[in-house]
């Protein structure tokens with residue numbers, strides 16, 4: 001996920017690559033790779049000048065966040081904003097490990113940040129000023145569209161947009177497999193799927209019509225689309241999408257509850 005955000009930031013005009021510093025726990029080869037690929041500064045953790053950073057983005061797995069926060073406790077500066085991308089971990093849980101009044105912001109990007117097309121949620125913690133929220137929103141806009149939401153909407157946002165690209169990829173896998181089974185070669189079937197999905201997404205963006213309206217325009221009475229949509233409906237496609245979003249949201253909530261238990265023991 002970190003590389004997705006880095007790629008998006010490096011591809012935008014709002015940041016210079018030299019303003020970005022990246023570190024990790026131990027994988028030195030990975031740091032060299034990022035430095036060569038993006039022209040940023042990749043350094044081992046012991047060499048980071050923590051005082052010099054405006055913003056620190058934490059992009060480790062949720063299970064590794066507590067250890068990272070404990071490491072950072074005595075390094076963070078008063079006005080530095082800490083941004084966490086960890087799914088399911090609440091601002092309050094992060095603030096617990098940091099000095100009093102530390103500004104913390106939770107964000108939920110998705111992997112389309114790689115091409116500057118993430119849908120990213122921003123939920124500020126209680127010590128974040130309006131100016132700091134603006135700064136984070138601008139930073140996030142470097143890799144896609146930013147949505148400032150309430151923190152209690154974060155689980156469902158994660159189910160929709162954090163995990164969302166995977167649902168569309170999964171649909172595309174089925175779309176392509178069906179085309180191949182019907183006689184197209186893999187590449188042709190895949191290109192047909194990609195162009196169809198891209199065209200539909202761009203229609204939504206450019207015409208600004210709602211999806212139901214665009215769907216009706218494709219659907220001739222008693223025609224092929226009506227038959228296809230009826231099959232989708234009979235197979236429970238709409239319900240399946242709702243279940244996918246809500247199951248992911250529930251998992252996000254479970255991760256949060258698990259960390260709360262860990263927090264009680266530290």
Ligand SMILES: NC(=O)C1=CN([C@@H]2O[C@H](COP(=O)(O)OP(=O)(O)OC[C@H]3O[C@@H](n4cnc5c(N)ncnc54)[C@H](OP(=O)(O)O)[C@@H]3O)[C@@H](O)[C@H]2O)C=CC1
Nearest residue numbers: 001024025026027059060061062064068085086087109110
């Ligand atoms: N994948 C996605 O689509 C999305 C993921 N997320 C969130 O992003 C986070 C990262 O996920 P993902 O990219 O898949 O994870 P990865 O395992 O690919 O990357 C985690 C990175 O964190 C580093 N790391 C771990 N602990 C520390 C530490 N203490 N200090 C510094 N660096 C550390 C690891 O370094 P090393 O290799 O050296 O150990 C590694 O580079 C998760 O919290 C996830 O919930 C959020 C939105 C979408």
Ligand SMILES: O=C(O)[C@@H]1CCC=N1
Nearest residue numbers: 087110158162163164
């Ligand atoms: O699967 C995950 O847990 C992460 C969070 C959202 C997308 N990927």
